[in-house]
Amino acid sequence: MASAHSRMRCGEFRTTYQEDMTIFPTPLARRVAVVSVLLLLLAPLCLNAYYLNLLIQIGYYGIAALGLNIVVGFTGQISLGHAAFFGLGAFASAWISNNSGIPVFFSIPLAGLLTLAVGLLVGIPAGRIKGLYLAIATLASQYILEDFFARAEWFTGGSAGAMASPFSVFGHIMNSDQSYFYVVLFYVVIMFMAGANLMRTRDGRAFVAVRDHYLSAEIMGINLNKYRILSFGISSFYAGIGGALFGHYLGFVSAEGFTLLLSIQFLGMVIIGGLGSVMGSMLGTIFMVLLPEVMEFGVHLVGSESTTLTQALAYIKEMAIGLAIILFLIFEPDGLAHRWRMIKNYWKLYPFSY
Amino acid sequence: MRKTLLCGTALLAIFGFATMASAEETIPVGHLACYTGPTSDVGVPYGNGVADAMSYINAHGGINGKKLAYETVDYSYKAPQAIATYKNWLSSIKPVAIQGWGTADTEALVQFVAKDEIPYFSASYSGHLTDPTGKSPKTKAPAPYNFFYGPSYSDTCRGLVQWAADDWKAKGGKGKPKFIHMGANHPYPNAPKEACAAYATELGFEVLNPIVYDLKPGDAKAQCLTLKDSGANYAYMGNTAGSNISLLNSCETVGAKPQFMANVWGWDENSIKAAQASGDGVAVPLGAPSWKDDAPGMATVRAISKMSDSSGETYRNLHYMRGVCAVYFMKDAMEAADKAGGVTGPNIKKAMEQMKDHVPAGLEGVCKPSTWTGEDHRGTTEISVYTTTYNGGDFTFNKQATVVVPRRDDWLGW
Numbered sequence: 001m002a003s004a005h006s007r008m009r010c011g012e013f014r015t016t017y018q019e020d021m022t023i024f025p026t027p028l029a030r031r032v033a034v035v036s037v038l039l040l041l042l043a044p045l046c047l048n049a050y051y052l053n054l055l056i057q058i059g060y061y062g063i064a065a066l067g068l069n070i071v072v073g074f075t076g077q078i079s080l081g082h083a084a085f086f087g088l089g090a091f092a093s094a095w096i097s098n099n100s101g102i103p104v105f106f107s108i109p110l111a112g113l114l115t116l117a118v119g120l121l122v123g124i125p126a127g128r129i130k131g132l133y134l135a136i137a138t139l140a141s142q143y144i145l146e147d148f149f150a151r152a153e154w155f156t157g158g159s160a161g162a163m164a165s166p167f168s169v170f171g172h173i174m175n176s177d178q179s180y181f182y183v184v185l186f187y188v189v190i191m192f193m194a195g196a197n198l199m200r201t202r203d204g205r206a207f208v209a210v211r212d213h214y215l216s217a218e219i220m221g222i223n224l225n226k227y228r229i230l231s232f233g234i235s236s237f238y239a240g241i242g243g244a245l246f247g248h249y250l251g252f253v254s255a256e257g258f259t260l261l262l263s264i265q266f267l268g269m270v271i272i273g274g275l276g277s278v279m280g281s282m283l284g285t286i287f288m289v290l291l292p293e294v295m296e297f298g299v300h301l302v303g304s305e306s307t308t309l310t311q312a313l314a315y316i317k318e319m320a321i322g323l324a325i326i327l328f329l330i331f332e333p334d335g336l337a338h339r340w341r342m343i344k345n346y347w348k349l350y351p352f353s354y
Numbered sequence: 355m356r357k358t359l360l361c362g363t364a365l366l367a368i369f370g371f372a373t374m375a376s377a378e379e380t381i382p383v384g385h386l387a388c389y390t391g392p393t394s395d396v397g398v399p400y401g402n403g404v405a406d407a408m409s410y411i412n413a414h415g416g417i418n419g420k421k422l423a424y425e426t427v428d429y430s431y432k433a434p435q436a437i438a439t440y441k442n443w444l445s446s447i448k449p450v451a452i453q454g455w456g457t458a459d460t461e462a463l464v465q466f467v468a469k470d471e472i473p474y475f476s477a478s479y480s481g482h483l484t485d486p487t488g489k490s491p492k493t494k495a496p497a498p499y500n501f502f503y504g505p506s507y508s509d510t511c512r513g514l515v516q517w518a519a520d521d522w523k524a525k526g527g528k529g530k531p532k533f534i535h536m537g538a539n540h541p542y543p544n545a546p547k548e549a550c551a552a553y554a555t556e557l558g559f560e561v562l563n564p565i566v567y568d569l570k571p572g573d574a575k576a577q578c579l580t581l582k583d584s585g586a587n588y589a590y591m592g593n594t595a596g597s598n599i600s601l602l603n604s605c606e607t608v609g610a611k612p613q614f615m616a617n618v619w620g621w622d623e624n625s626i627k628a629a630q631a632s633g634d635g636v637a638v639p640l641g642a643p644s645w646k647d648d649a650p651g652m653a654t655v656r657a658i659s660k661m662s663d664s665s666g667e668t669y670r671n672l673h674y675m676r677g678v679c680a681v682y683f684m685k686d687a688m689e690a691a692d693k694a695g696g697v698t699g700p701n702i703k704k705a706m707e708q709m710k711d712h713v714p715a716g717l718e719g720v721c722k723p724s725t726w727t728g729e730d731h732r733g734t735t736e737i738s739v740y741t742t743t744y745n746g747g748d749f750t751f752n753k754q755a756t757v758v759v760p761r762r763d764d765w766l767g768w
Contacts, residue, residue, distance in 0.1 A: 049445030053438075150539055160541045161433060161462055177445065250437050252462045257434040314390045314428055 023196050044178040052177040059184035060245040062285040063191045065269040067238025073275035075231035076211030081138040082266045084145035085236045087258030089115045089243030091156045094164035094253050104167045112240040119236020127225035149255035161254035164247040196278045268325045274335025283336040292317040380423035384449040391431030392569040395596035396619045396673045403677025404453050406661040417688045433458040457542035467499045471699035474500050475680050480545040481508030484731045485767025493767030503680045504641045511550035513737030513757035514615045518588040519557045533559040537592025538569040549768045571596045574604040582610035591616045595625040606632030622671045626742050626749040634744040639737045642675030649719025679721035682714035735759040
């Protein structure tokens with residue numbers, strides 16, 4: 001406990017620019033991150049399939065939510081078509097591994113690249129328009145891709161959907177919750193590290209500049225078109241990887257899973273988690289995945305006897321999500337990440353907060 | 355802290371399951387129902403039938419004394435949700451059999467249930483589920499563990515087309531009659547599309563381009579105008595009842611009046627009442643007697659209905675009876691499996707495949723005699739064609755014909 005950070009301090013002070021640019025804000029945060037990853041490595045040993053399934057869901061949705069946060073939270077654009085890219089990644093990975101003999105191990109990143117290419121294409125209008133117009137343009141891409149999924153039999157199996165082969169490494173098939181958890185954890189660590197790092201680069205700062213004031217950014221020499229389109233591309237890449245992980249986990253990909261509703265849920269995740277925060281994307285995803293489960297638990301606790309309550313469960317779950325988004329917009333528009341910072345500050349200054 | 359909490363709850367859950375299992379020997383069954391979602395109009399009565407029948411079995415001795423421990427999950431007609439539920443079940447209740455629902459999810463689960471050896475009784479009668487070995491050239495994937503009660507969608511549509519051909523002659527129609535398939539772009543309406551069109555062509559119909567209309571009820575006047583322009587004489591409606599009501603109303607408005615023929619899930623008492631005059635004359639294959647029928651087995655069905663409606667006054671529509679039948683065929687197979695060495699998936703499958711013109715005891719006149727073999731999972735190919743007549747407030751089912759569709763080898767799995 002000799003570290004300077006274990007002593008009582010009234011704030012975090014940095015004396016060099018390097019210190020300002022670390023991935024983790026404090027050494028303690030870094031240690032906590034490393035320890036939690038190590039603990040998660042042990043999770044399959046002590047958690048049953050139900051909890052692992054939740055963690056896996058948090059994993060692949062979290063990756064996609066981070067992607068959406070890059071375009072919405074960091075670059076200040078809006079996207080209502082994120083679910084379609086998520087679906088494109090799932091279909092692409094299934095299609096690549098089913099038709100070309102490329103193992104799933106490689107088809108997941110390849111699916112990410114394919115989604116990136118389509119994302120760059122869809123991002124072209126984003127370079128020109130903004131606000132409501134951009135929202136409608138991305139809505140169009142959502143519907144175009146959804147319709148494409150339902151009709152392109154060669155690619156998606158049409159309305160019947162496509163089977164996705166299980167993930168395997170060196171002939172070892174990893175399709176149980178226990179083993180697939182490691183695959184998802186691997187991707188979560190890589191993608192979140194990459195996301196946090198992206199914000200330390202010239203490109204990441206350009207995104208933030210575009211968000212904060214596009215005119216000033218342009219005067220500073222930032223190519224607006226390039227960065228807006230690039231932001232869509234990167235966000236699609238994240239969605240594609242998340243979708244591919246989802247597809248191979250479920251073993252089956254169907255067009256009806258990637259509707260506008262899922263796009264809105266992704267938006268809900270980043271709003272609840274905190275726009276413009278890498279960690280917030282994860283917090284928001286955890287919240288959105290666990291909320292319906294908590295509702296189900298609550299309903300069974302209160303009224304397992306009442307059939308009206310159990311039959312209304314599907315509605316209660318959806319209403320809870322809507323209610324959560326409204327409450328967050330009113331009471332905590334900066335999201336869970338902001339709330340977390342407030343809690344940290346409170347304890348840092350305890351008991352003499354001023 | 356969060357981790358320890360999670361681990362603790364997980365351990366508790368594991369112990370909880372362990373103690374539950376040792377208390378009493380039960381037979382775990384999964385029940386995937388559609389109580390919400392686009393097909394809930396027919397999913398609710400069918401699901402109620404399935405749940406009531408299982409409760410009734412438990413209240414009357416179970417399966418040779420063992421109770422069915424069934425878990426009902428409403429998956430809202432979302433195939434991915436159904437698969438996720440299935441995967442959950444594999445590690446939680448570990449079902450030995452599943453009562454399922456829709457075509458999309460059932461077809462997606464075919465390979466899973468085959469691998470895990472879990473007999474799957476679907477409410478999807480897709481022809482793709484009828485070939486257990488995959489030897490038929492038209493089969494996309496063998497479906498060894500799939501069963502359903504009733505004629506397949508393809509055979510039903512073939513039976514309707516057969517009836518239509520006779521109807522055309524009887525009414526003195528001249529030239530080639532025109533047949534058209536209508537339905538959403540979804541596995542369920544699509545299932546019989548090609549098979550039925552091929553048979554219609556064989557029978558001398560001119561087959562027109564299919565028309566797509568949504569599974570969710572909504573305005574369908576654009577589709578009805580297309581239908582009117584096409585000049586179709588016989589139109590097959592592949593969607594469920596709610597969607598068909600809105601289609602028929604729209605078609606009444608624009609004046610498109612071919613002979614409509616519905617799928618087995620596409621027409622029932624509720625739809626006649628809702629569609630009223632615009633639903634007059636729709637041809638429908640009935641898979642069960644109606645609630646007021648006096649078939650001997652209806653006494654059992656009425657007793658089963660009291661499981662969820664103690665007054666016994668609720669009117670159950672046609673789909674309820676088919677839900678009961680699906681459970682009772684499973685029950686008989688489980689009892690046979692129990693005697694043959696244990697209620698396991700493979701034993702239930704074997705018992706199902708030994709049924710020949712089988713009618714579950716107590717349901718005579720309700721469930722059609724059905725036969726399954728190790729090479730053919732077409733339980734029955736008999737289609738009873740009725741038309742409905744609406745006479746201002748009341749309606750009647752009028753029997754037109756009973757068509758027995760031949761069990762052609764090249765139609766297996768198609």
